[in-house]
Each structure stands twice: as structure tokens, then as C-alpha cells.
Amino acid sequence: xxxNVTEVFSSxxxxxxxxxxxxxxxxxxxxxxxxxxxxxxxxxxxxxxTMINRELVETHIFRNLMFSMGPVSWDRPLDDILKYGMIxxxxxxxxxxxxxxxxxxxxxxxxxxxxGEGVLVINSKGYPNRGVQTAxxxxxxxxxxxxxxxxxxxxxxxxxxxxxxxxxxxxxIVKGARSKTDIAIMYMEDLVRPEILAELQRRxxxxxxxxxxxxxxxxxxxxxxxxxxxxxxxxxxxxDKAASAxxxxxxxxxxxxxxEVLMLPAVAGCFYQxxxxxxxxxxxxxxxxxxxxxxxxxxxxxxxxxxxIAAFHPEVFPTSLALSFAASRQGVPFPLAVEVLIMELAFExxxxxxxxLPGAMGGTLGIVGGLIIGQAAVDANIVSPIVVIIVALTAxxxxxxxxxxxxxxxxxxxxxxxxLGMFLGIFGFVLGVLALLVHMASLDxxxxxxxxxxxAGEVNGGSDKKDGIMRWPLRKMNRRPVFTKNGARRxxxxxxxxRDQ
Amino acid sequence: xxxxxxxxxxxxxxxxxxxDLFAATSLVLAPVVCRLAGTSGIFAIAAGCAAAGLFAFIxxxxxxxxxxxxxxxxxxxxxxxxxxxFMALYCVRLFLMAAMLLAVFAQIVNxxxxxxxxxxxxxxxxxxxxxxxxxxxxETRARxxxxxxxxxxxxxLVIVVLSLPQVNPGRLWPITFLKPEQAVEEMENIGGVxxxxxxxxxxxxxxSVIEWLLFLKPYVRKTQKAAGAxxxxxxxxxxxNIVILCVCIGIxxxxxxxxxxxxxxxxxxxxxxxGGFLSRQDGLMLAxxxxxxxxxxxxxxxxxxxxxxxxxxxxxxxxxxxxxSLFILVVFLGIYLQDATRIMIRFMTFIYMPLAVISPLILxxxxxxxxxxxxxxxxxxxxxxxx
Numbered sequence: 013x014x015x016n017v018t019e020v021f022s023s024x025x026x027x028x029x030x031x032x033x034x035x036x037x038x039x040x041x042x043x044x045x046x047x048x049x050x051x052x053x054x055x056x057x058x059x060x061x062t063m064i065n066r067e068l069v070e071t072h073i074f075r076n077l078m079f080s081m082g083p084v085s086w087d088r089p090l091d092d093i094l095k096y097g098m099i100x101x102x103x104x105x106x107x108x109x110x111x112x113x114x115x116x117x118x119x120x121x122x123x124x125x126x127x128g129e130g131v132l133v134i135n136s137k138g139y140p141n142r143g144v145q146t147a148x149x150x151x152x153x154x155x156x157x158x159x160x161x162x163x164x165x166x167x168x169x170x171x172x173x174x175x176x177x178x179x180x181x182x183x184x185i186v187k188g189a190r191s192k193t194d195i196a197i198m199y200m201e202d203l204v205r206p207e208i209l210a211e212l213q214r215r216x217x218x219x220x221x222x223x224x225x226x227x228x229x230x231x232x233x234x235x236x237x238x239x240x241x242x243x244x245x246x247x248x249x250x251x252d253k254a255a256s257a258x259x260x261x262x263x264x265x266x267x268x269x270x271x272e273v274l275m276l277p278a279v280a281g282c283f284y285q286x287x288x289x290x291x292x293x294x295x296x297x298x299x300x301x302x303x304x305x306x307x308x309x310x311x312x313x314x315x316x317x318x319x320x321i322a323a324f325h326p327e328v329f330p331t332s333l334a335l336s337f338a339a340s341r342q343g344v345p346f347p348l349a350v351e352v353l354i355m356e357l358a359f360e361x362x363x364x365x366x367x368x369l370p371g372a373m374g375g376t377l378g379i380v381g382g383l384i385i386g387q388a389a390v391d392a393n394i395v396s397p398i399v400v401i402i403v404a405l406t407a408x409x410x411x412x413x414x415x416x417x418x419x420x421x422x423x424x425x426x427x428x429x430x431x432l433g434m435f436l437g438i439f440g441f442v443l444g445v446l447a448l449l450v451h452m453a454s455l456d457x458x459x460x461x462x463x464x465x466x467x468a469g470e471v472n473g474g475s476d477k478k479d480g481i482m483r484w485p486l487r488k489m490n491r492r493p494v495f496t497k498n499g500a501r502r503x504x505x506x507x508x509x510x511r512d513q
Numbered sequence: 514x515x516x517x518x519x520x521x522x523x524x525x526x527x528x529x530x531x532x533d534l535f536a537a538t539s540l541v542l543a544p545v546v547c548r549l550a551g552t553s554g555i556f557a558i559a560a561g562c563a564a565a566g567l568f569a570f571i572x573x574x575x576x577x578x579x580x581x582x583x584x585x586x587x588x589x590x591x592x593x594x595x596x597x598x599f600m601a602l603y604c605v606r607l608f609l610m611a612a613m614l615l616a617v618f619a620q621i622v623n624x625x626x627x628x629x630x631x632x633x634x635x636x637x638x639x640x641x642x643x644x645x646x647x648x649x650x651x652e653t654r655a656r657x658x659x660x661x662x663x664x665x666x667x668x669x670l671v672i673v674v675l676s677l678p679q680v681n682p683g684r685l686w687p688i689t690f691l692k693p694e695q696a697v698e699e700m701e702n703i704g705g706v707x708x709x710x711x712x713x714x715x716x717x718x719x720x721s722v723i724e725w726l727l728f729l730k731p732y733v734r735k736t737q738k739a740a741g742a743x744x745x746x747x748x749x750x751x752x753x754n755i756v757i758l759c760v761c762i763g764i765x766x767x768x769x770x771x772x773x774x775x776x777x778x779x780x781x782x783x784x785x786x787x788g789g790f791l792s793r794q795d796g797l798m799l800a801x802x803x804x805x806x807x808x809x810x811x812x813x814x815x816x817x818x819x820x821x822x823x824x825x826x827x828x829x830x831x832x833x834x835x836x837x838s839l840f841i842l843v844v845f846l847g848i849y850l851q852d853a854t855r856i857m858i859r860f861m862t863f864i865y866m867p868l869a870v871i872s873p874l875i876l877x878x879x880x881x882x883x884x885x886x887x888x889x890x891x892x893x894x895x896x897x898x899x900x
Contacts, residue, residue, distance in 0.1 A: 325626060325796045439627055439635065442800045443642055446807055450642070453656040454649040467656035470524045 020109050024126035028056050031124075034113070048077040048097065053084035055093075056124040063119040065138030072099050073121070073134065089125040090132060102135035114192050141166065147249045149416055154291035159249040164194050164268040167251070171198060171264065174255035179203075185216065187230070191223030194268040195230070198254075203261035205497045208277065208458045212263060227270035234274075237455060241421040244457040246278035248415075253287055259503070261496030277457035277495055279464040281480055283418035284308070289483050298482040305481055307409035312422040312448075314406045315356060316429030316441050319349050324437030343393040349434035351395045355403040356427070358385070363407075460494060472501065521655045521732040523742040529658035530723070530746030532665045533812050536805025537614075538719045538750060539669060540621060540777045541854055543758040547770045549703050550712035551691035552762060555755055557709050561716025562751035568870065569723045569743045575877050576730035583727045584823025590880045599872065600820040606868055607817035608837050611810050612844035613860055615640060616853035618806045623850065625778050626796040636845045639803075643811040644838050647818060648831065651732060654808075654815060661804045668801040669753065673760050675784045680763030691767070715858060716754075718866035722809070723747065727873060728816045814841070 021027045028045070035041040040061045048055055055077075059069065081097045090105055106112040107130040116122045119137030144166070147159035160167045168182055179201040186192050195216075199209060215234045224230055231245045232238060245265075248254060249272050254264045257275040265274040275282075284304050289297040321328050322337060329337065344351060362381040369377055382404075389395045406426065413419035425448055432440035455462035465476035475491040478484040490504040521529075546554035579586045588596030618639060619632040627635065646654060691704040703711075726743065733739055761776050764783075770776045781795035817837060822829045848856060 321796075328794065328796060436630060436634070436638065437627060438796055438800050439622060439630070439803070440638070442803050443638055446804060447642055447645065449657060449660060450646045450649060450653060453660065454653040461652075461656060463656060463660065467659050468522065468525075469659070470522050 018109055020107055020112065020124070020128075020131045022127055022129065024054055024056055024124055024128075027124045027131075030109075031056070031058060046074070046078065048093070049081045049084040051083040053086075053089060054126050055089075057121060058116055058124070059121040059136065060117055060119065063117075063139040064121055064136040068100065068138070069121050069134070069136045073097075073136075084125075086127060090128040090130060093123065093125065093132060098132075098134070100134065100136075104133050105130040106133045107131075114186070117192070118194065137165070139163070144170065150248060150250050150253070150287070150414060152250075152286065152288045152291070155287045156250070156252050158251060160251060160254075160266075160271045160273060162269045162271055164196050164266050167266045167273065168196050168198065170251035171254050171258070174251060175200075175258060180258065187216065187221070188224040189220060189222050191225065193224040195224070196266040198258060198264045198266065200258050200261065203259070203492070203496050203500050204263060205261065205495070208263060208495075211458055212265075212276065224267060225269060227265070227267040227272045227274050230265065230267050230270075231274055240451065240455060241424045242280075242452065242455060242462070243283075243415075243417040243421070244278060244455065244462070245274040245276050246282050246415060247272045247274055247417060249273075250287060256287075256290070260493050261500070277460040279457055279460055279462050280418075280452065281465055281476070283413065283415040285479070286414040290486070294483050294485040298484075301483055302481055304412050304414070307412040308419075308422060311406055311409040311413070311419070312425045313429060313441075313445070314409070315352050315402055315426060316433035316444065317438075318402050319352055319430060320433035320436075320438040320441040323348050323434070337396075337398055340398050341396040344396050345393070346395075348399075349430065351399045352402065352430060355389075355395055355399050356406075356430070358389075359403055359407055360423070464494065475501075519651065519732055520734050521651065521729060523733065523735055523738055525655035525659050526729055526733055526739070527742040527746045528662040529655060529729075529808070529812075530726075530743065531749045532658050532661055532805055532808045533722055533725070534720055534747070534750040535665055535669075535753060536802070536809040537722055538716075538754050539757065539805070540775065540802065541617070541858070542716060542719055542754050543761050544770060544773070544776050545715055545858060546712040546758060547691075547762065547767060547776075549691065549708040549715070551704075551708075551767045552685055552688045553690050553709050554712050554758055555688065557712035558716050558751065558755050558758065560713040562720060562747060564713070564717045565720035565723055566744065566747050568717075568721070569726060569747060570740065572724065572726045572873060573730075573740055573743065575873050576727060578877075578880060579731055582731045582819070582823070584820065586880075587823070587876060590876055590883060597824045599876075600823045602868065603872070604817045604820035604824070604837070606865060607813045607820065608841055609844060609860065610865055611643075611813035611817065612841045613848065613853065613857040614806065614810045614813065615841065615845045616848040616850060617857050618803070618810070619845070620850045620853040621775065621778070622799065622803075625775065626799055632850055633846060637842065639807065639810065640838060640842060640845070643807060643814050644834055646807070646811045647815045647834065651815070654811065658808060661808060664801050665805040665808075666749070666753070668798050669757070672781055672784050672798060673756055675786065676760055676764060676780055679783075680760055681766075682763060684763050684766045685759055714866075715862055718858070718861040720747070720750070721861070721866040721869040722812075724869040724873070725812060725816055728819055814838075 021030070028043075031043060035043065042057075042059050042061050044057045046055050046057055047053065057074070076099055077093070077097045081093075084092045084097075094103060094105065106115070109131070112122055112131045112133055115133050119139050121134040121136045123132040123134065125132070141161055141163050144158045144161055146157045150159075158170065160170060172180065177200070181199055181201050183197045185195050185197070187195050197209075197212065212234070215236075219233050221229075221233065227247060231243070231247065235244045237244065246257075248257075254273050254275060258264055262275050262277060265276070267273075284301060286300075286304075289301055292300075326334050326337075341348070341351075346354065358381075362377065362385075365381075366377050386400050386404075390397050390400060410419050410422060413422070425444075428448075429441055429444040432444040434440075436443065452463055453461075453467060461468045464471070465474075465480045469477055472491065472494040475489075476493050478489050479493065487504070487506045490502065490506065492501045492503045542558065543554075546557055550557045576583075580589075584596065584600050587599045590596070591599060615636045619635045622635055623630075623632055646657065690706065691708050693704060723743075730739075757777060761770050761780060764780065765773065765776055773779055778795055778799065781798040784794070786794060814834075814837065818834060821833065821837065
């Protein structure tokens, strides 16, 4: 941008000279002089090729301006064009040139007029989009299958479809000096805690960056304890999850070009909640929820615990089991801890390779890695079968955690416990678990303790525990969680109709 | 929001008390009491806990006079230098206690399930973890107490329940003082009323950790319900210790218990889990016990640091924790591990507990005297105005 130019010139020629200068060598920017109205009033149209809705702009708006519009007054041209020339309601007059050009690069069409006080910004967004598809990472058996897309406007619409309440607010800001990424902040006005909104705004104002390309970057810039492996925001691709979070008084942050949205505050209990939990009956939902908790504990502790016990305290195992383990390890040249590390690293390599490979080959890699390499390693006496089982079980357990970011934290913690168990046995393992608990107990997400509802469980009358390890029947979950502001916690009034019979 | 509001909930306070008191007593109290008082140790524990309850009640009453922290109250009552000396005594005592608990921990772990690891490694590793937890503040400690409550209590309960079929109730009857033939030769003051009295005193000494209520009080909001929470916090460890004593006597008999160094650990070794998927679980059970020791040692360091900070403002820097940590490590390494438990019990009985009881009473008396002076001064002033 020209540093000194912030306002739109009233002279069309000056505007044209400026635009030509700014967008020199930009072949994707379409610039065109036009003469509109009965008196052939000079205007200048500007838009990004392929980012606009061509049919709206060229077939309807330009055609109307050029062939159907009456005379344009020389003293107030923009008013006339706005009143008589525009067939779309989403038009505004902008005097700030930087804002106008930013909108143009987001898919709007600009119309400069000679002697106009500003520029017309016509909302004509029509950029390429892959459309609403099925969520890839958060698959559910019941419930909606749609997922967010890269367009922030589509995403807000997907949420609005589920909450048709005027109290659902959307604040839009721009972050990224060069990317000018649109960030939408959605919240329920009567449910959200004002201090959370204020804190979010404060954190957003704390940084300036050249570009925000994904919600993940935004998350890392907004987190208070950025060094922690545990995410303090919950991300999701599912609009129903985002809507559910809004109804709990949480805030949802949507970034343009990102198919994942951020929900805050986010406590540990949130990461174990899957959408299916609320669409299934409470018995099965509680069972699967409990299974997830057990699986998450095994995901980070199983390898370390196995090393600690097998290497330092083998007397814990019954004799037959200990003999079986010893027999399976016969001929393996490496110490137990090294075996486990080799297999864990091999699995991490497989996982990483599987992500990078094209879809058709990814499945093949799973078969190759899991069956052939694993079996070959056992046959070659590099590792014992029990270690393969331990690592496979650990991997399975980590996949049951619905949130990938949270599960990734356990992937790192697992190695920490392996090293401690390797050197200090069960003492080291327990030290590691305690250190992990201390760290998690010290975390908070926008003022809410991270370990809720297991710590600080008395808050909100203990009702947050109804959606903790077990999921109580929906008709008993009549209070919103602690994220909601005081006085707005009641969400269900249930009249037991069976009593009337 | 409420994550950093420096408030400890009543539930958290209760659970902290349970974890701290139970960790201090679970492995140590039953054998010591049995050696002094035999089967009457059940009533000795009850008496000691009742005394601790009375002490807690007095502390709660004293705590009502606090306008800020306990350190601030000391300075208000005793003056700047008096308060500083008072707090210095607290911090030295608490750090010494932390060192001794570390030594007891290393002794038990070294003798039972980790014989190859040097005690320096054991002690240093646990100390580092405790310092990390102290660094994170009181609210983190309170949340840890809430979480570890089940880890500290449930395994012992499970062991006790699983060992019930092996208990011979006949060994618990009659409930009498320790007889001479049941005594261990090297113990002093054992048997009879004297032994019973000492067992009660030692129980009270081990429960004198309840003095931490004075440090916790400013952070607890609903003080009118604090008495109930404190009572529950005392009752759990008291009942659990009595149950452990009964089970141990029922299985080992008084003579058998007095011959073993760690009868509770032996109990963990001989109990079998149903299903037979674990052959020996004393290591696992001791691992759970470790969590309680971590809270207890961390508590001593935390409140020691709180006292240290109140001595002078310059001591409030976060890195100041380095010096007490080094002090604790040096003292820990200097303690002969074989005698660690005996040294700790003597320290608690003759130094820790008396100071724990006397200090708040001195403060209370000084505060009372100050109030009387102030009210006399006011009356004299009013008389002068009228005259």
C-alpha cells in the first residue's frame, strides 16, 4: 500500500493511477473502465479473477448498470448507483481505501466513480470451495455428518442453521498484516462470561503477525501456556459440536481458510466428549466414555509401566506369566526398554508416513507396516511378540481419544514415562505420573481449571460431573456447565409425563 | 476467573488433610503404637486423634482473628522482628520435617522394592518433584489433593478388605496394655499406662500436621463450615489407622507385629488379589503410598516457603526455593537411613509437636494481651475526655 494513501480519491483518474500502480504485475486482478447509465458516466471496476460470483457481477450488476440505468448525477454519483443501479442488497460505500482493497481481495467487487465520495463495495464472493463434506477426523455413527469448510462465511452459516437465536452473535475481526485473515468470534450473548470474551480480545490484540493460514496457528498464538503439550483450546471440524459448545456458554473462533474451529474454554473433560455421546442412550454412552478414559490412561502409561515392572519388579507377575514373557524374549539382543523404544518409534514413523501418503496407498501401508514388518521383526528376534502387543494396544488406545490434539499430548508423555520407567522402575513411573498430574493441575483455560470436573468439582454444585466419566441421562443434565455465566445455568425443565398417567 | 482466585474449597481442604495425615501415619503409626501399647493401641490412636481434634478446634478459633495470612497476623501481634523470628522457626522446622520424611520414604523404598537404586537418587528425584509442585502454587496443591485422595486411600482400603478373611479376631481380645512378654527389648517406655500414654502422644504428634490449617485458613472462603470439613479430614485417617492396626494385629498378633520392621508392607505382600493376575502387589501399593508422601513432603516445603517469604520481602523471589531445597537435601543425605523412622518420630514428638502447639498459643496470648491493652487505653482516653 502507498503509505500516505488511506482515503479514496474523489477523482477517478487518481484512483485509477493508484490502483494500476498497486496492482502492477497482478494478472489475477481484473480492472476495467466502464461508462454506465444513460449519460455514460465514467466508472472503474476492480475485482479478483475467479474469486467473484461472475454471474452476479457481469450478468446482472454490470448489465443493469450499462443498459438499464437512467442518468447518473454528477454531484452524487454513488448515491444514484446505490439506489437505482444495484440489484443486490449487500452493498456499502467505503471511504477507507485499505479496507476496500482488502474486501476486494476477499472476493468483493469495487466500483469507483468520478467525483464519488468513496467506493462502492459489492459483496460478490464466489471463490472456489470444496463444499460441505463429511468430517474426516471426528466420525460419528449417529448425528450429522457435515463438517466445516475453508470458508468462514459457510462455517458461520453451518452453525447458524443449528442455533436460530438472535442472541447468537458473530464478531468479525481481521488478523495477519499480509494475509488479512477474517476471524469470526461466535458466542451466545446471554450465556457467555464477559470476562472470557474480554480475555480473548486482549490476547488477540497482543500480537501482530504477517499471516494466519490456519486455526492451528491462531491457537498457538492465543494459548497462555504455549509450552504445555496439552491443548488449551478444543478444535473441531463438526458444526454440531461447535453449536453444542455455544449452548454451553463457550466461545467459538472461526478462521478463514481453516476447516477447524476453536472452542474455548477447554478443559480435559471436553476432550473426551464425542458427539455420539449425546445422541446415544446414557448407558452405552457412559460405557464408551468410561472406555475412553481407561484407554487414555493406557495410551500413555502402558509401555512405561510394562518396562518398570518387567525390568525392575518381575515378581509382580504370576510365575506362569513371567515365564511366558521371558520365553518370548529369548534371543532378543536388546534390553526391554530399547525394544519398546524401537517399536514405538517404528509405529510413529508408520503413522507419519500414513498421513503423507495418498489415500489409496495409506491402507496398504497399514497392512505392510502392521503385519509384515511387525511379524518380520518378531521372526528376526529384534523384538518380542509381547512388545508388539503392548505397542499395538497403546496405539489403539490413543485412537479412541476423540480429539487429535489431546491424544498427541499423550504420545509425547508416553516417551517421558518410558524413560523414567527405564531408569527408576516403578518409582520413576510414579514420579512421572505425578509430574504430569502437577502440570495438568496447574493448567487453566481462560480461568477454568483444566482438570475440571475432577478438580474444583464443587463449583456449579457438582453438576459438571454428570457429564464427566459417566454421562447421566439427558433429562437429569438440567444445568449448563461452569463455562456459562452465573444465573444462566438452567437449560432444561423436564416435566415427568409418566406421573400424570 | 476462579482458577487463580487463591481460594481453596472446603472439599479440597478436607481431602488435603486426609491425604497429608494418612500419608504421615499409614505405614508408621500402627507398628509404633503396637510396640508401645499392644491391643490398647486402638484406644491410644483414638485418644491421640481426639487431642488432634481439640487442637484443630483451637486453631480454627485462633484463625478467626486473622485479617490476612498467618505470617501477617504474627507480625501484627508480635511486631516486625518478633514475627520474623516466629516465621523463621516455622520454616526451619518444616524444612527439617521435609528432610526427615524424605529419609523415611527412602528407607522404606530402599528396604522393600527398590534395593538397587541409591538413596540419593530416590531422595533427589522426589525432592525435585515436590519443588516443582510447590512452584506451581497453593491451588495446584489443592487440586492435587483432590485428585490423589482416591489414590492414597483406595489401595489401602482394598488391601484391608482383601486381608479380612485372614484376620483372627481372637488376637484382638482382650484389649489390654502391652504385656512384658509381648515387648521388643530395645524399646523404652513401653507397656502399661506409660506405654499407652506414649502411644497417644506419638499419635497426636503425627497428627500435629493439622497445624497447617493456620496457613490454609486465609484461603478458605466458607469458614463457618470449616470445622465440619476439618473433623471429616481428621476422622478418615483416624479410622483408617485404627482399622490397619486391628487388621495387622489380627493377622500377625502383637508379638508378630513387634518383630517386623514394616508389618503394613508385609501385609501388602501377603494379600492376594482375586484372579491371580498379580503375584506380588506391595510394589504397586507402595507406589500409591508414594503419592501421599509426595503431598506431605510438598506440603512441608510449601508452608516452609510461605513462612520464609514472611520473614523479609527480599525472600519472596521464586528462585529462593533453591536454598531450602539444598538444605533439605543436605539434611536428608546426613540422616542414617536405618534410623530414619525412629529419628522422625522423635523429632515429631519432642520438637515438631511441642512447637506446633505452643506457637499458636503464644500468639493467641500475645494477641489477647494486645487487645486488652488497646481496650484499656481506649477507656483511659474516654475518661480523660469526660474528665
